[in-house]
Amino acid sequence: MAHERQQAGIRTFFLPLTINGSTGNVVCLFSQSQVVEILGARPVQQIPGSPVYLKGMLLYHDSLLPVINLDDLCNRGGNGRSDRYRQLMVIRTGAVDPVTGEPLKAVVTAGVRVRIAKITGQELATAFVAQEPPPSLRNSGLLRGFFQRQGDSVAVLDLGPVVQGTFSDHWGEANN
Amino acid sequence: MKPLFLAQIGRQLFAVDKENVVGVGVRNDDTIKPVVENGRAYLPLPHGNRAVICDLQTLMTRNGGLLPSKRGYYLIVAHEENLMALTMSGKGRIIMADVAAARPLPPAFARKSRVLIPGVLVNCTDLILLVDLQALLGATDGEASLGVARADNERPAREY
Numbered sequence: 107m108a109h110e111r112q113q114a115g116i117r118t119f120f121l122p123l124t125i126n127g128s129t130g131n132v133v134c135l136f137s138q139s140q141v142v143e144i145l146g147a148r149p150v151q152q153i154p155g156s157p158v159y160l161k162g163m164l165l166y167h168d169s170l171l172p173v174i175n176l177d178d179l180c181n182r183g184g185n186g187r188s189d190r191y192r193q194l195m196v197i198r199t200g201a202v203d204p205v206t207g208e209p210l211k212a213v214v215t216a217g218v219r220v221r222i223a224k225i226t227g228q229e230l231a232t233a234f235v236a237q238e239p240p241p242s243l244r245n246s247g248l249l250r251g252f253f254q255r256q257g258d259s260v261a262v263l264d265l266g267p268v269v270q271g272t273f274s275d276h277w278g279e280a281n282n
Numbered sequence: 283m284k285p286l287f288l289a290q291i292g293r294q295l296f297a298v299d300k301e302n303v304v305g306v307g308v309r310n311d312d313t314i315k316p317v318v319e320n321g322r323a324y325l326p327l328p329h330g331n332r333a334v335i336c337d338l339q340t341l342m343t344r345n346g347g348l349l350p351s352k353r354g355y356y357l358i359v360a361h362e363e364n365l366m367a368l369t370m371s372g373k374g375r376i377i378m379a380d381v382a383a384a385r386p387l388p389p390a391f392a393r394k395s396r397v398l399i400p401g402v403l404v405n406c407t408d409l410i411l412l413v414d415l416q417a418l419l420g421a422t423d424g425e426a427s428l429g430v431a432r433a434d435n436e437r438p439a440r441e442y
Binding site (some may be wrong): 155157163165204 | 342
C-alpha cells in the first residue's frame, strides 16, 4: 500500500522565492505533511517592533500564529519588499514551544500562487541534484538543503528557530 | 473584568488601561503643532502640559507596510511622571475585558515586541493588543522628561 502511494507520488508544495544573488527560479519546498492549509488573503495583525520578516500574527483555529515572509527572511539587510501577498500557507514547523511543549505552526506569505506537484520516490532519488546555494541563503542559518530540479533551484528551510524566537536575536545582532 | 480603552490604529486594535486615560484630542497639525525637542515630538496640552507623542503606527510600518491613515486623534494617557499622546485612527471607546484571558504573543516575536505587547485578547475574529505604556515610551526613544504638571489619573476622559 505504502509502496503504491510512493509510486503515485507525494504531494509537494513549491513556494517561489526572490533571492538576492540568484538569477534562476528559486522555490522553497514544503512536503504534504508540513502543509496544513492554504488560505486566501486576509488581514494580518501587525505587531509593533517586529523584525522585517515577521509580517504579523493571524488567528487560526484559536491559535495565534506568526506570519513570515520568506523573501525578507532570506535576504538579510533588506528593508522589507512588500506586504502584498496572494496566499497564506499554514505550515507545521516541527519545532515545539520551549515553554509549553506545544507543536509550533506558522503562516508563510506567498506573493504568487503556490505550485503543487506530485513527486514519486524515484524522482526524489534522481531528479534532485545538490548544488551550491546563493550566499544570502547559505548565510541565513536556516537552509537545510539546496537542489536543482528541472528548471528550478529548490531550497529546503528549517523554520524552527524562527518560530521558537531564537532566530530574532540572531537576526537583530546581524542587522545592527 | 477590567475597563480598557480601545484604540484603533489603521485596522489594528490596541487597548490600554482606562485608569491611565486622560483624554482624547483631535490630531490637527494646523491648530496645534507638535514641538520637537531633543529628537522627540511633544504635543502641547492645555495648562502648560505637554505629552510625548508615541506613534505606534510608525513602529508597525518600520517593517515595510503602510497603514491607511485618515483623520486622526490623539489618546492622551498618563504614565508615572509622563503624559503620552498615542496616535490613533478613530476616537476609540471604553470596553470591559477579561485581561486574565489575554494570551502572550507567539514565541517567534522578539523580546522587544513581547514587552511592548504583553498580551493579546481574542474577541471572535478580532485581536486586541494590550499595550505596555512603559515599553512604548522606551520604544519611542528612551525616557522623556516633561517637567510640567503631573497628570491627574482621576480626571474623567475629556476632549481637548
